[in-house]
Amino acid sequence: MPKVFGVIKNITLFGYVIRTFVVGIIVFLTGRYMLKRSINQLTAYDFILVWILGALTVAPLLDGEISFTYTIVPLVTLFFWHFIISLISQKNRKVSQFFNGKPVILIDNGKIIKENIKKHFINIDLLMSELRLKNVFDISEVKFAVLETNGHLSVIKKENLRPVTPLDLNITAKPSDLPLVIINDGILFEDNLAKSGVDINWLITNLSMYNVSDISSILLATIDKSKGLYVSKKD
Amino acid sequence: MNLYTIFFTGERLTILELFIRSSILYFMLFGSAKAMGFRQPGILTPYNFLMAAGISHIAASRMVNPKSSLIDGMVILIIFTLIYLFISYLYFKAPTFVSQKPVILVKNGKVIKNNLSKSKLTIDNLFSILRQKDAHNIQKVDYLIAEATGDFSISINSSSLPVTKKDMGIEPEPDILSEILIYEGKVDQEVLEKNNLNYDWIKSQLKTINIGDINKVFLGILTPDKKLYVSQ
Numbered sequence: 174m175p176k177v178f179g180v181i182k183n184i185t186l187f188g189y190v191i192r193t194f195v196v197g198i199i200v201f202l203t204g205r206y207m208l209k210r211s212i213n214q215l216t217a218y219d220f221i222l223v224w225i226l227g228a229l230t231v232a233p234l235l236d237g238e239i240s241f242t243y244t245i246v247p248l249v250t251l252f253f254w255h256f257i258i259s260l261i262s263q264k265n266r267k268v269s270q271f272f273n274g275k276p277v278i279l280i281d282n283g284k285i286i287k288e289n290i291k292k293h294f295i296n297i298d299l300l301m302s303e304l305r306l307k308n309v310f311d312i313s314e315v316k317f318a319v320l321e322t323n324g325h326l327s328v329i330k331k332e333n334l335r336p337v338t339p340l341d342l343n344i345t346a347k348p349s350d351l352p353l354v355i356i357n358d359g360i361l362f363e364d365n366l367a368k369s370g371v372d373i374n375w376l377i378t379n380l381s382m383y384n385v386s387d388i389s390s391i392l393l394a395t396i397d398k399s400k401g402l403y404v405s406k407k408d
Numbered sequence: 409m410n411l412y413t414i415f416f417t418g419e420r421l422t423i424l425e426l427f428i429r430s431s432i433l434y435f436m437l438f439g440s441a442k443a444m445g446f447r448q449p450g451i452l453t454p455y456n457f458l459m460a461a462g463i464s465h466i467a468a469s470r471m472v473n474p475k476s477s478l479i480d481g482m483v484i485l486i487i488f489t490l491i492y493l494f495i496s497y498l499y500f501k502a503p504t505f506v507s508q509k510p511v512i513l514v515k516n517g518k519v520i521k522n523n524l525s526k527s528k529l530t531i532d533n534l535f536s537i538l539r540q541k542d543a544h545n546i547q548k549v550d551y552l553i554a555e556a557t558g559d560f561s562i563s564i565n566s567s568s569l570p571v572t573k574k575d576m577g578i579e580p581e582p583d584i585l586s587e588i589l590i591y592e593g594k595v596d597q598e599v600l601e602k603n604n605l606n607y608d609w610i611k612s613q614l615k616t617i618n619i620g621d622i623n624k625v626f627l628g629i630l631t632p633d634k635k636l637y638v639s640q
Contacts, residue, residue: 180420221441221464228468239472246423247471250430266591272438278585294496298556302510305553305561317585332580336570341578 184237192233195241200230203248222255273322280318283331293320304328352395352403359389359407369396380404414478421474429478433467436482440489444496455495463488513560514552527554538562583632590628590638603630610636 176184177191184192203226229247232239262269277289279300290300301312307328309315317329339346353365355376366376377386383404385391393405410418414425421429440463463485470481511523513534524534534552541562543549551563573580587599595610610622613636619625627639 221437221460224461224464225437225468225471228465229471232468232472236473238475242423243421243426243472243474246426247430247468250427251434254431254434274442281585291500294500296500298510299499302553302555302557302561305510305563306555306557306559308562308564310551310561310563319585329585332582333574333578334572335580337573337576337578341573341576341580 178241180240181237188237189234196230196234199244199248200227203230222251225251276322277320278317279320279326280312280315283313283316285312289320295320348398350398352397354393355396356388356391356394358392361388365396369398369400371396371400413474416477416479418474426471430471432478433471433481433485436485437464437467440485443489444492459488459492510556511554512551513554514546514549516551517547517549519546523554529554581633584630584634586632587630588627589630589636590622590625593623593625595622595628599630603634605630614638 177188177195181188226248229244229251232244233241258268258272262272277293279286279289279295285300290296295303300318303326304310304312304315304318307326309328309330314330314334315328316331317327319327321327353362353369355362355365355369361373363373366372377388379402380386380388380391380394383402383406385404385406390407391404392407393403395403397403409422409424409428412418413421414428444459466481466484466488470476470478511527512520513523513527513529514520519531519534524531529537535546537560538544538546538549538552541552541560543552543562543564545568548565548568549562550565551561553561555561584603587596589596589599590610595607600606600610610628614620614622614625617638619638619640624640625638629637629639631637
């Protein structure tokens with residue numbers, strides 16, 4: 174049995190192979206339990222943490238002398254501090270703003286706030302390019318622009334440049350609802366059927382309109398509040 | 409515990425020594441992330457990306473390897489941050505020198521071939537980008553620009569865009585930026601002053617929904633139409 178764990182001067186190839194499997198599992202567990210937010214929701218600090226976690230977990234593969242203790246202890250330490258800070262941030266808004274940063278207003282009521290732009294090293298080119306990414310090609314259309322803590326820019330256009338909504342025209346719009354899935358890959362969800370206030374007989378009668386007699390030949394079927402069916406067959 | 413091994417080099421580190429080392433580096437990195445501002449993830453230029461990768465790798469190697477010195481790592485971190493700040497400053501002062509220029513890929517429905525090959529994109533890439541940007545009809549595209557940040561911005565012919573209130577001659581009420589005004593019973597003075605409001609206004613707003621005591625308010629949001637939305 175080759176040496177795998179502990180400090181090893183001359184590690185064999187087979188030792189590395191086993192270490193790689195172990196590291197793979199550690200990476201999976203770290204990603205699964207430590208990173209709760211998706212990557213583009215991360216604030217700058219979280220982002221750096223992701224990089225360190227990556228570098229830390231693979232360290233035993235760089236050198237035989239770096240044992241798993243040297244990886245796991247720092248991992249646990251980072252987790253410990255991150256956990257403490259998240260805990261305090263949940264309780265106290267001031268602390269949260271210190272650690273996660275505060276949103277910064279870059280354009281207030283159509284006026285560029287030079288101070289804030291300078292403070293966050295955003296030059297006019299960058300601001301224009303970020304606005305373009307938000308479909309605003311003319312800066313005079315912007316009422317508010319806010320630099321969020323995760324680095325994204327939120328843009329609110331001037332009132333009269335926003336799309337017309339049913340409210341403007343005094344139209345009553347159809348209320349939006351979330352259709353429920355009732356058949357997924359041939360399997361019937363009876364719970365959702367009951368929630369929509371229909372039963373299996375109703376479903377089979379209505380399915381015959383789509384020339385389907387067998388539930389198992391349906392890939393996906395959904396139902397909305399007004400009992401409208403959407404059916405997609407397998408073939 | 410041996411202070412010398414923690415801060416300089418040693419053969420081995422105990423668990424406690426590792427913990428102290430990692431904690432120091434954690435807070436140092438936090439400090440440098442704070443100093444660099446929070447631009448990296450969203451407005452992510454290749455340079456920022458490399459910088460973040462590099463700085464965290466330096467820290468990580470100091471956490472795992474007892475033979476590399478912590479003090480060296482700390483100094484490197486500080487200098488790294490300073491370089492970053494200097495280049496960010498250049499970004500602001502001399503943008504033409506450091507930043508890449510945006511490249512126009514499509515203009516008035518026509519593909520500009522030269523720029524496409526300069527940006528190392530194929531026609532298939534271009535159509536994939538257009539689809540992702542909800543513009544499957546290239547004829548309706550006024551401009552498609554490859555931004556320096558690596559993302560793409562698109563301007564669709566305004567006659568193919570949703571009708572705006574201006575087009576319909578609707579004169580909407582001006583609105584304000586919605587912000588958190590009250591949190592756990594505490595009023596944010598800054599937001600209050602910025603919108604020319606005072607405590608009397610809050611009280612009268614709370615009265616309309618039968619709340620006498622401001623401490624009972626968990627969350628009070630100033631809505632765009634200058635009303636108070638309250639959650640208890």
